[in-house]
Amino acid sequence: MSTNILRVDSSARKTGSVSRDLTDRIIARFEATGETNVVTRDLTTAIPQIDEEWIGANFTPADDRSDAQNEKLALSNALVAELQAADVIVIGAPVYNFGVPAAFKAWIDQVARAGLTFKYTEYGPKGLLEGKRAIVAVASGGTEVGSDIDFATGYIRHVLGFIGIEDVVFVAADKLMVDAEASQNAASQAVELLDVAA
Secondary structure: OOEEEEEEEOOOOOOOOHHHHHHHHHHHHHHHHOOEEEEEEEOOOOOOOOOHHHHHHHOOOHHHOOHHHHHHOHHHHHHHHHHHHOOEEEEEEEOEOOEOOHHHHHHHHHHOOEOOOEEEEOOEEEEOOOOOEEEEEEEOOOOOOOOOOOOOHHHHHHHHHHOOOOEEEEEEEOOOOOOHHHHHHHHHHHHHOOOOOO
């Protein structure tokens, strides 16, 4: 059975990006062990910020939306569909200024959709993308993953859980400016230890 993988790259760099290299390696692990179908979403192709028109369209019942509102939500609908179709989401997420890149936050704003990827219940919010797995490749220059100044990985874990993706694994190449070789070696070992069985 084929594994559907959604790859999301958020590094502004295409050449020399550690997070992109790690996502390459993670995808290669899956491809080496079975049939895969990989869809790539590169966030350097601009993901627009949500605005007043987007919010108005999103909160208009689907059957009541105008053509202009449907067009406004078309990209968001496509991004949500990519998530819905995926078994595994592989995310490349460098740490920029202690948090996630703006492009990644824009993607989250486009896919966190009430009624599509989460809903509110009498018991609180419930994610609708259950049964999926996420592997997040994190790279940072000086921020130690899991430290008090790491505002990226906790956010990623929380927001993925909010939309129903509870199985989240991080592969970290952190503090690259301190000891790049040791950091990348540790990340490479973590990739090799990933469970990629279908």
